[in-house]
Amino acid sequence: MVKFGIGQAVRRTEDPVLLTGKGQYTADVSWPCQAHGIAVRSPHAHARILSIDTQDAAAMPGVLSVFTGADMRAAGVGPMPANVVVTQTDGSKMAQPPRHALATDKVRHVGDPVAFVVAETLDQARDAAEAVLVDYEDLPSVTDTDLADTPDAPVIHDEAPDNRCFTWDFGSAPETADALAKAAHKVELKLINNRIVVNAMEPRAALANYEGDDETGRYVLHTPTQGVHSVQRQLANDIFHVDPSRMRVITGNVGGGFGMKIFLYPEQLCVLYAARQLKRPVKWVGERSYDGFTADKQGRDHVSRITLGLDKDLRFTGLHIDLKAAMGAHLSGFQAFIPTMAGAKMYTGVYRIPALHMQVRGLFTNTTPVDAYRGAGRPEAAYLLERLVDKAALDLGVDPAELRRRNFIPTSAMPYDTGLGPVYDSGDFERVMDTALARIDRAGFAARKAESEARGKRRGLGMAYYIECCGAGPGEQADLRVDEAGKVTLYIGTQDNGQGHHTAYQQIISDRLDLPLEAITVVQGDTDLVERGGGTGGSRSIPEGGVAVRDAAEGVLDKGKIIAAGMLETAPGDIDYADGAFTVVGTDRRVSFEDVARAARDPSRLPPGTEPGLDTKTRHKAAAQTFPNGCHVCEVEIDPDTGDIEIPRYVVVDDFGTVVNPMMLAGQVHGGVGQGLGQALLEETVYDPDSGQLLSGSFMDYCMPRADNMPDIDFIYIEDMPCTTNPLGIKGAGEAGAIGAPPVLINAIVDALKDLGIHHIDMPATKHRIWQTIRNATMPQAAE
Template identity: 50%
Template sequence: MTKFGVSQPVRRVEDQRFLTGHGRYVDDIAPASAAHAAFVRSPHAHARILSVDVSEAQAAPGVRLVLTGADMDAHMDHDIDSAVVVNRDGTPGAKPRRTVLAVDRVRFVGDAVAMVVADTPAQARAAAELIAVEYEELPAAFDTARAMEQPEVHPDVAPRNLAFDWAFGDEQAAEDAFARAAHVVELPLVNNRVIACPIEPRGAFAEWDPEAERLHLCFNGQGVWGLKEQLARRLRLDPGQVRVTNPDVGGGFGMKAFPHPEHFALAVAARLLGGAVRWMADRSEAMMADVQGRDHVTHARAAFDENLRLTALRVDCVANMGAYNSAFAQNIPSTLAKYVLPGVYDFQTAFFSVKGVYTNTTPVDAYRGAGRPEAIYVIERLMEWSARRLGVDPAELRRRNFIPREAFPYRTLAGELYDVGDFERVLDRAMRESDWNGFEARRAEAAARGMLRGRGMCYYIESILGAPNETARIEFAEDGGVNLYVGTQSNGQGHETVYAQILSQRAGLPFDRIRVIQGDSDLIAKGGGTGGSRSVTTQGTAINAAADEMIEKFRPLAEEELEAAAADIVFEEGAFRVAGTDRAVEMIELARIAREKGRADLLTTEREATLPGRSFPNGCHVCEVEVDPDTGAARVVRYVVVDDLGVLMNPLLAEGQVHGGVVQGLGQALSERVVHDENGQLLTASFMDYALPRAEDVPMIEFHSEPTPSTANPLGMKGCGEAGTVGALAAAANAVLDALAPAGVTHVDMPMTPHRIWTWLQEARARRA
């Protein structure tokens, strides 16, 4: 039993299905009778729609339906929801109308204007090309830093293009601390825009049952309940009339966590046609229309006393929302980043301001880490730069400013309660594993080969996000299997394996009989979905709570079968036992007996559990790079991670999550760059132009665990899904700057592509000439 229990490196059971082509993704399971949808998208970054002529498209072969923005107004409440923050003056952030299909204006290249539904994909695309849209082009805004000086994106937003003006902290106290500081270090930073690029593009199908008057929408997302609620409300349906499902999902990274315009358009079309309608984005469409990530311009300042202790921080950020608010876009650079803004450092004075701005670009929302990578990038770039400016080893400066182990639980200046931590121990392990003291010899060896070698460190901390509660249901099936219903949604993490491990460990049920069932609002009444590194912590807690309740429910039956008093019976190793004897009955056998006796009340147990607090994964990344000064190409040659992720439910899966996160971070740091031309056309809408990292770009990532179990959940774990990305950005950037500094380069920004690095080297050479 222990072979498949908690903390064992069990291989993913779902991989057999995926690797043999038996995964069932949304495009595999759409009804054969479903019609196909295609979208007409704006070729302009900003334009007024003067007219939309659909007559030729309606008459085209195979066409069943054509919808425009005006049509959608008649069939649903046409706004798409988004959260807004509270401005520093107490007013809500801007919330300009965003429609499923554009009504009066288009505001980015790719904004959907119309939808065609036809018998085949080719017919739908051909008919979409027949739709004649007359546009009046308008001046457009593209520059994040200068957005408020550029042409207005929404006429009803004032001041111009300002989505929100949010702030946290005591500005006067921060400025007073800077005035008293022995040292002040400042640093401008750009956090570049990226495209999520999951291996499976977005897709969905909708079915309307005319007899039952019921909608089913299947999409490849990260949870079903948010979309179910919005579909019911926007389409004016009772929630019982709406079923939402997620099949297997080929990657999400936050981008698939919320409703998109196409979901509503498909639902309306299916209802009007009384049947099924399907849509699957191609790669270029996805890269153009999917919400994107990051895109911040930041100025950061740090104040230090004479002992190089950090006394105050000021961060002023401009965050690009793109053309519209997406679901959580306003919260990501502000309230979510605030959770970990202080990093792992012991100081209590800061001022953090964020201005969200609109531009004529694709909307921005969650991307792996959602606010925490952005915040840690600022503080860890600033700490490394401060060490360089103050002439101290970057590890030593961090050590000097760590929250000490004896200070936990520690209330940060952001109001968050860090429950546990031992940052020095993790740092020491990272320095040993990375051979910190041997670096100068490696630098000298690289220099002898004509290469510039650099090393960068990042000590990150992040916070699990999302709802603290989750639901689990355990059901003994007639075939002898155990169905475990969960409220989260795997999109590559290995949930089917780790949840079965948790239940097997707690209840002693055979690992190979446990079937994890997810992603169906008809089968699971309530759930929080997956995102924010919350899944295993919240869901695992709920599974254990349900297992404990189930065990207690079965105890009277065990007493009956064993003919023993309650005081003499213990539950251990998956069985009820009479203490001091060999008499026992396993839980799985007891379930069979319960079924035979008609005790259906024992066969299903459902429980919701709520975490008492947030947990805070943390760790130290050490990255080494070599730069070819002749070409500017930077290559990561060594990467070491020491993480405190608390108790690892499955070390193999945790390491895989960290590896994936690090690679995504390195991609953003070194190669991924969203480029628009002067007219707002996306020039990086294919993998020929958008440089995702490849296997050859990444060394073997060394992963080590140095856990301090969390006290904020019964499992003692801290979440691991986004930790790799949170730490990788600053580690890579710090390493590249360290490599280039001997050549006179004093500043780098992501992405650190060969051309940019080569340019920085040439500029430094010119300054020295």
């Protein structure tokens, strides 16, 4: 086995630089003569703009200019496009109100930008921003997703008079209605999937310059992204209307993306426009409360009404879902895709459910736009389904593990066509569940519950089984270049956001070329250096990019064998490669990789017709998605007098197929569980229902998970079920922890409280919400 190859728990090679403060994030970058920008944001959730007076602000010391939406539109700066357009049930396209960088007619959420101030210093820009006078006519607002399409809701966009961006149906309504009508049992549930502020460690930022003359010059943008090429294409083709070669996008280190940094934002357009107008670099760095909480794309915010049918043997017969999904105030990149095509096909999960019908209403609200957040539709599907299954078990008095076991798709059915699009290639759901239950010692739970009760506490055990579809996207190209010393540089279009891409790609190359990691360099994040790329999202970087890297390494060896054969005076078919050397099979005649790399650059040593160098460029586009899956089981202990909750045990058993690096994998799972725990127990974006004001606009009011909230996580993975549709057997793991954690935690809490007649509690199950739920159950008058 190669020392640093696939399957080895190699420490991340990125970390020494990052941990010693030598990383380079956009905020760390400064260009000569740069100016500083500040966005002027709306204090209103919904208001008509009557006038914008910038004269006093423009006259303040150090101010270079104050730009408005009218300025940018007059210069031909286009609106930000929706990357996905949904076709509605009636065949028409969804409503697509344009979203410009700066509002001109109305503001539609608190934080909507209306002007952009540029000054010599940041303090001067801040002072001037306060002097921009905007005359608003306040309008009624709606921030509650469930109320957005009611008859008396204020209209947010004229293009969507009922605030519906789209109505979209999936599955068979007649078959599902028939299945539910004939069901021996029906279980109903209303779920709220709470809105999340992403809060990546690195705030958004943008630094732009314009080089050259107006007609042929180039824009340069340094900004944290999850893939520079998609940002380049949108900026060039859709917004600034220039050839993509005139739009260079650079991304350095990225301190967390989680979906939020895939998309375009108004500030990126503003600095590009300002840099061109002022003929100097312009820098904007977001502030956590003023910019992040109000303007970063947020996650989730679904309201669902669900009905599950079961026959007399408690086998699932039909599932109906009525889902309202918040779009927020404006269209964004993929927001229409999340509750529809991304999530809908996973709503049967790991179960045989013969009939499904889902109707999704995407609704505009006077809130920050919602888009992809870690898992992007699959966490919402898993939470809905796993809460529903647990409630069915509780309502019908059956063991939740037995109910799942009775309805699991069996291993013998693989590959299994769900009938909704996905075809599961592999998986043994019952074995994974049983392994998780054994590791948490479910058999000993009754004794632990009794011990908790003796101390006045309530103990619950919950489980949740998730499956997601990922690992496929637009495809990825690996450009592998070998210098004369045998050092390898990989140019690839994915974008590391903290996942450890450099280490993973180095391991894949090392596994095939037998090179030490220090001989391998990875380059990402620059459209001038990397020819093309699909970016990072949907756990596809290693399933797609990793395969492309492996294929490129194989191409290097194929070229190397031809050159080595010439050096050793034999046929290429007689050459083998191992331990860093090309060897004539059956002999001790050999030349090192370094020697062949050197010879490959010397035309006099190449066989006739051989291209110089070992450089290889390959592209891989996944033919099918992958389906990582797993089981989370946890125990909670609740103090009924205070609502305090502890998590003494938490077990995760996952099926990720082939694992590149077990250490990094564990980190991905732990981080995902932390984000899922945050949504389940702590995080909630709250708007005032009357004014539309954001009430949870800072860390004083919005509770992020901390170290003392995290349980010890007993994590293992099962490796003997590699993905059969991915050449490396990899299924993907980046989103898994965040998918399994919310339902398992809520299921455990409900299990602890079920003796009080409590069958559901919505996220986040904060200590106050738990306490209030217990109080309402034990003192009914308290609920009045």
